[in-house]
Amino acid sequence: MQNPNLVQLLTQTIEVVVRAGQLLIAEWARMDGPRGQGDKAAVDEEIEQFLHQHLLRLLPCDFWGEETGHRLTGHSWCWVVDPNDGTADFLKGLKGSALSIGLLHEQTPVLGVVYAPVTIEGVPDCIAWAEGMAEVSRNGQPVNTRLSAKRLSSDEFVMVSAAAINKPELNSELCQPSTFVAMPSIAYRLAKVAAGEGVCGVSLYPVSAHDVVAGHALLRGAGGVLFDERGQTITYVTEAHMQTVSQRCFGGSVSACRILLAREWDRIFKEAF
Template identity: 65%
Template sequence: MICLALLEPVIETVLSAGTLLAAEWERPDGPRGHGDKAEVDAEIEVILRKGLLAHLDCDFWGEETGNYLTGHEYCWVVDPNDGTSDFLLGRKGSAISVGLLHHSVPVLGVVYAPVTLDRGPDCISWAEGSSKVIRNGREVGSRLGHMSLTLGSHVLVSTAAVNKPELNAELCSPADFVPMPSIAYRLARVAAGDAVACASLVPVSAHDVVAGHALLIGAHGVLLNQDGLPVLYNDEAQMAKVSERCFGGAPEACKSLARRDWGRLF
């Protein structure tokens, strides 16, 4: 299968690009940039674009270097540094996100967080044809299909959740809520078995979620929008704005989370 054959070279390309993101943490004056724009983001995407198109010459949807859409059956979808705002605030866990769509369906995903709070460099990947999600070179047995929100399980949410802990605890109950940067990395960690579900409560684009969506497919999970319906990538409008809110992970957990009144947080 073409996707399975691509997985290892794509991982190598992403890991190589990740050295630039890790190096930003070592700068004496911290990462370059401000707000939600870091200079390293575009630098990484230039490298990824060249490498990925060398692996498979097809359409390309990037956050920093623009989009090239011709109707090709395959499309690379790239975020060079998902979680830039948190990254520039010194919060560990932003991630490179590389996904591949085939006829608008996610078939490959690689999410790499070079600098994390609790795991060190963390690369999570899957491609159509793989029986399991791969984490740092090892298969993981995560299976989300029959999981649900239970006492002791975790829901991964954005770092903003620390500002309203009581309400987030209520909305995620009976699971615990765990704040962390990057919806791409949250989706990846759910697919790898660290949590039952995750959420983004702000609008997302394809580059934010396609790679993580692929990982969820590999772990028998789902990605739902604010109405509890599957996230789709059928046209440019959907790619530009995938959803107002999204919930990824175990199907029953995501359906339950989508029905809750998250508007109370705002």
């Protein structure tokens, strides 16, 4: 198969993802609230079915989805899809869950779209990048983020899970001298960092490929990294790796990630409210 033009493919992918996001917007606006409970929403599978159909038309290859399963044949290209990263928070009524669509080539994230249709700012947010682009794009505009030059500092932000709001003092301590921002969706956390809003995005829970491939691509586009809890770059080499890519992840500037991952995050789970 001839290699696709990734920049052109990104434009087509964004169109598909934004269309799929309309399903999430409509679900959010339901009179009796979104359908589902826990971490399962009915709309998630509907969105993924749409993405599965349309993405494979753009580039027929392997596919890894959260809701509809996966097909791994050893193909050099693989779509990696989370239709609604942050479902549990979405069902609790929190804004900021995101569609996360990544593309791997030879296990490397080469294209990513993270689209948050329902945000606290009140406007949809689409952050995207593909190999061949000089900069990450946000809502169609280039964003000049150089994560390699960023450091943990008092004027930077660390993006952590929405649950951090329950333990503000401890999270403040663990993220200092930067300020923590509590928000749903590790995909959107990584995307915001890639777009220049923060220095590191953190997940303290095990993540799968569908949670982070798109964000990983965006970080690559912004000169950043995605590390696991040991400080190793996250990889997607085998099916087992895809199922659980890390127990914790830290994405952003190299120096910030290294400092943060060495801190005592276990205290979050041990210390009482």
